Amino acid sequence: MDPGFTAEQDGIRRTLRELLHKRCGPEELRAALDTPRGHDPALWTALAEQLGLPGLALPEAYGGVGCPVTDLALAAEETGRALAPSPLLATSVLAAPLILALGTDAQRADLLPRISDGTLTAALAVPAPALATALALTGPQDGDWAGGGRAGGIQARRVQGVWRLYGEAAQVLDGHSAGALVVAAHTGGFVRSRTLLFVVAGDAVGLVRTRQTALDATRPQARVQLRDVRAELLGSEETGVPEALSRAGDFAAAFLACEAVGAADRALERTVEYLGRREQFGRVIASFQAVQHRLADVYVQLQAARSAAYYAAWAAGDPGAGGGMDGPGGSGRRGERVGGLALAQALEALRRAAGEGIQLHGGIGFTWEHEAHLYFKRAAGDELLFGPVHRLRAHAAEGARLFERTEVSV
Numbered sequence: 493m494d495p496g497f498t499a500e501q502d503g504i505r506r507t508l509r510e511l512l513h514k515r516c517g518p519e520e521l522r523a524a525l526d527t528p529r530g531h532d533p534a535l536w537t538a539l540a541e542q543l544g545l546p547g548l549a550l551p552e553a554y555g556g557v558g559c560p561v562t563d564l565a566l567a568a569e570e571t572g573r574a575l576a577p578s579p580l581l582a583t584s585v586l587a588a589p590l591i592l593a594l595g596t597d598a599q600r601a602d603l604l605p606r607i608s609d610g611t612l613t614a615a616l617a618v619p620a621p622a623l624a625t626a627l628a629l630t631g632p633q634d635g636d637w638a639g640g641g642r643a644g645g646i647q648a649r650r651v652q653g654v655w656r657l658y659g660e661a662a663q664v665l666d667g668h669s670a671g672a673l674v675v676a677a678h679t680g681g682f683v684r685s686r687t688l689l690f691v692v693a694g695d696a697v698g699l700v701r702t703r704q705t706a707l708d709a710t711r712p713q714a715r716v717q718l719r720d721v722r723a724e725l726l727g728s729e730e731t732g733v734p735e736a737l738s739r740a741g742d743f744a745a746a747f748l749a750c751e752a753v754g755a756a757d758r759a760l761e762r763t764v765e766y767l768g769r770r771e772q773f774g775r776v777i778a779s780f781q782a783v784q785h786r787l788a789d790v791y792v793q794l795q796a797a798r799s800a801a802y803y804a805a806w807a808a809g810d811p812g813a814g815g816g817m818d819g820p821g822g823s824g825r826r827g828e829r830v831g832g833l834a835l836a837q838a839l840e841a842l843r844r845a846a847g848e849g850i851q852l853h854g855g856i857g858f859t860w861e862h863e864a865h866l867y868f869k870r871a872a873g874d875e876l877l878f879g880p881v882h883r884l885r886a887h888a889a890e891g892a893r894l895f896e897r898t899e900v901s902v
Contacts, residue, residue, distance in 0.1 A: 500559070501566055508543060508567055512574040518863055521710070524577050529669045530703065530712030531577040539578065540610025543567075546584050547608025550592065554604035561743055565750045565805035572754030575866055577710045579613040582666040585747045586740060587614035587674045590689060593736045594727035599691065603672065615670035617692075617716050619645050620662035623877055626676060627741025629832045630883040633734045638678040638687040646718060648677035648688060655690060655725055657718040663877065667714035668703040670694055674726065675718070676733075689733055690723035697721070708873025710866065738829070743808040745831030745884075748874060749801035752838035756794050756845040759867040763787070763849040770854075783852065790845050797834075797841035804834035829891070835874075836884040843871040 497505075515535050516524075524532040539545040549564040550556025564584065571580060588607050591600060591614070606612035616623075622637040624630040638645055646659030657677055667673065673692040680686045692699060698719040706713045764787060767778035777783055807830050846868035850857040857864050875881060889895060 497566070501563055504543065504548075504559075504563060504567055505570055508539075508545070508570040509573070511538060511542065512570060512576055516574045516576045521575060521577070521866075525709045528703070530666070530709070531579065531669075535576070536578050536613075537610060539580070544608070545580065546588075546610045547604075549584070550588060550604055550608050554592075554600060555608035556604070557608075560809045562805045562809045565743070565747045565801075565808070568747045568750040569754035569757075569801075572751030572870075573758040575710045575755060575870060577712065579615075579666045579670065581711075581744070581747065581751075582615040582670065583607060583613045585744050586616040586665070587670075587672070589740045589743065590616065590674055590736055591691075591726065593739070594689060594731045594733070596727055599724070599726065603691070606671075612671045613666060613669065614672045614674060615664050615667045615714075616674050616676075617646075617661040617664045617667055618676045619659070623663065624741075624879065624883075626737055627744060627878075628734075628738040628887075629741050629745055629835070629878055630880075630887050633737065636678060636685070638676045646675060646677040648679035648690060648723070650679075655723045657690060657692065657721045657723045659718055661716045661718075662704065662713075663706075664714045664716050665877075666712055667716045668701045668712065669714075673699075673716065675716075675723065676737075677723075687733055688729060689726040689731075689736075691726050692718070692721055692723045696723075706873065707876065708866075708869045710870060711873055711877075742804075742829040742831040745835040745878065746801065746804035746808045748878060749797070749804055749831065749834040749838035752835070752842040752871065752874065753794065753798045753801045755867050755870055756790075756797065756838070756842040759842070759845040759849045759864065760787070760790055760794060762863070763845075763852050766853055777852070786848055786852070790841075790848050793841045793844055797838040800830075800834040800837045804831045807831075830888070832884045833888040835878065836881045836888075839871050839875050839879065839881055842867065843875075846871055 515538060544557045545567060547556035548559050548567065549561045552558040588604065591603050603612065607614060618626045619638060625633065625637045646657060646661060649656050657675060671694045673694065675690045675692050676687055677690055679688055698721040700717040700719065702715045704713045704715055767783060768776060770777045846864055849864040850868060853862065853864060856862055
């Protein structure tokens with residue numbers, strides 16, 4: 493692994509930071525959160541047209557830029573700094589890799605170019621609270637997490653050659669505004685019980701979508717109800733859905749880890765700036781040794797999380813020439829899947845940086861209007877969706893067989 497950045501990566505990060513500084517300041521951020529979509533469509537258009545961000549890691553054959561997935565993960569550090577609300581995670585990190593990996597040629601040719609140019613947003617819909625399970629982040633993908641005949645799941649049935657979906661999914665990221673949904677549904681009955689993925693148009697008859705109130709308003713969520721909705725099977729019935737979801741989950745975790753590192757870095761930066769101006773007992777607060785020790789501890793934890801996030805992004809990259817997201821049968825670099833472990837470390841760093849920021853800002857830090865709370869809610873919200881931290885670590889330990897007893901023969 494080369495820890496240095498290429499000129500292209502530096503250029504992407506610099507340009508993205510400048511754009512978000514101009515278009516996603518504190519006032520613009522709060523204004524976007526109050527809109528029905530929960531994000532600024534003009535900012536999303538700018539990210540697509542000026543940077544090609546939605547298709548950054550998609551192959552050029554589908555209108556993408558063709559960069560390695562590492563570049564998209566590193567770009568997430570900048571979106572995390574600004575807490576930029578956008579469909580990037582739902583569209584380019586969760587849905588697009590599944591379409592690329594499992595979709596037919598016709599499906600990829602139809603959906604991916606529109607995702608690349610930003611005209612189509614997409615979302616992954618699974619029954620709540622099974623997102624972390626579906627992505628194999630907190631445990632094995634066993635059990636009937638997609639429904640299995642129980643209430644609250646999603647069922648798929650073929651009627652006269654047409655797939656129909658019934659059920660409900662909640663906590664669907666950007667599900668209320670996405671132009672297309674990739675839906676995980678249970679089918680096959682008792683004998684051939686399995687989970688398949690389906691593509692549902694955002695304007696399909698029988699599809700009811702309602703935006704939910706979320707702890708982290710910068711990650712808009714929706715409840716999606718499917719009432720006899722016509723759907724198109726993604727790929728074929730023989731596609732390896734669990735493996736594709738697992739690969740997508742590992743990259744999503746690396747992406748989220750980089751996002752959390754960026755958010756933690758900005759939270760710490762804002763706290764240091766404030767403490768350098770605020771005076772107490774005739775001295776700036778930053779001059780007190782006890783305060784410096786607390787900030788130093790946050791900094792050390794942040795740098796450790798950054799190192800883990802960068803490694804996870806590198807490990808999730810495609811070893812093929814030219815990079816890009818994994819296609820059918822693809823796998824991460826070296827087969828390593830360390831995204832969950834990096835995410836656990838990054839979320840802890842963000843929670844601590846935001847928590848210390850709230851405390852060290854004093855009275856104003858405890859007001860809901862202060863930005864420090866947005867960073868704290870981002871850490872808590874991501875842990876609810878993709879964690880919790882102790883389960884991310886426990887699953888990584890199980891995968892590495894860390895606590896298995898081995899017999900040593902002499």
